[in-house]
Amino acid sequence: MKAMNYRGPYRVRIAEKPLPEIQHPQDIILQVTRACICGSDLHLYRGKVPDTRVGTTFGHEFIGVVREIGTQVQNLKIGDKVLVPFNISCGKFTFCLQGLYAYCQESNAMSATVGGVFGYSHLAGGFDGGQAEYVRVPYGDVGPVLIPEGMSDEDALLLTDVVPTGYSAAEMGGIKKGDTVVVFGAGPIGIMAARCAWLFGAARVGVATFKWRQI
Known part of the structure; x- marks a missing residue:
């Protein structure tokens, strides 16, 4: 194969x-x-x-x-x-x-x-x-x-991977209806965590992007 x-x-x-x-x-x-x-x-x-x-x-x-x-x-x-x-x-x-x-x-x-x-x-x-x-x-x-x-x-x-990982991150964050949530990192997992935060009832969701610096 x-x-x-x-x-x-x-x-x-x-x-x-x-x-x-x-x-x-x-x-x-x-x-x-x-x-x-x-x-x-x-x-x-x-x-x-x-x-x-x-x-x-x-x-x-x-x-x-x-x-x-x-x-x-x-x-x-x-x-x-x-x-x-x-x-x-x-x-x-x-x-x-x-x-x-x-x-x-x-x-x-x-x-x-x-x-x-x-x-x-x-x-x-x-x-x-x-x-x-x-x-x-x-x-x-x-x-x-x-x-x-x-x-x-x-x-x-x-x-x-992507959906359950983002979902579990939002779940472990203990998000409640009306919360304001910030997700650090706008890769696939971060974007999915943000969408799941809305699913859990967050009123505002922000996603912070940044660049890794190779050391």
Whole structure:
């Protein structure tokens, strides 16, 4: 299959890679139909994320069609269209039971401080991401969500990261009806956080833009 391939800082290629295989009975294999390039991927591209290894495929925002399922997967079937959140989590143990899926210790043997993330270095588990024709998705009954009939691929794709990240930022801000809100940063997440602030009832929302200074 064709996949994005990291060759070092500021160097990426499209390369042939072996098709992913079921490695655990809870895995699914997804044929990717849409994938994004996230702003966070630029940190990887620039070599700013520790333990980003040559040969890695990026991509933590993707949707697709289920093409193969492990023997223990119960909630999905071949042919289902699903969106996949960027965090990889087991859904069973301490952090997952508290809703802290980003800290799932079962999904990432490489670190005790962060759970698995698709396409985001070996620090985050070394999983290949979705900027490829196919991707292996662990814990098929936990993360993937069926895409409802009538929802466009583009709308579903935004639900893998941008919308829930902006929404959770607004939610954690404790916004109440009539509040004045300032969002610092006008990237996709900042813009989504601003829109969600209105959803929560804010009366005024300002977005502050600024430039990062490279040191």
